[in-house]
Amino acid sequence: MALHPGVVVNIPPEIxxxxxxxxxxxxxxxxxxxxxxxxxxxxxxxxTDEVYGKLS
Known part of the structure; x- marks a missing residue:
């Protein structure tokens, strides 16, 4: 998910x-x-850098 200025994300417990x-x-x-x-x-x-490099 791309985040933009002002976006609020609520992460529930244990996620x-x-x-x-x-x-x-x-x-x-x-x-x-x-x-x-x-x-x-x-x-x-x-x-890791390897995993990070594969992200789009």
Whole structure:
């Protein structure tokens, strides 16, 4: 999904996802985390250059 200025994305709890720039653009984001009982924030593996290079 391409993001444009002003777009809001809501990621439900326990959904594995990635975010970042395309190879021909930059990306900056503001994340707001809402505390929930039993919830946590977990940083997952980085996307490799090989995988990144295959993205359209």
């Amino acid at each position: 594995k996802h990635w975010h970042g720039a395309a190879s021909d653009s930059w990306f900056s984001h503001l994340a707001i985390e809402v505390p929930a009982e039993g919830a946590s924030n977990e940083w997952l593996e980085a996307v």
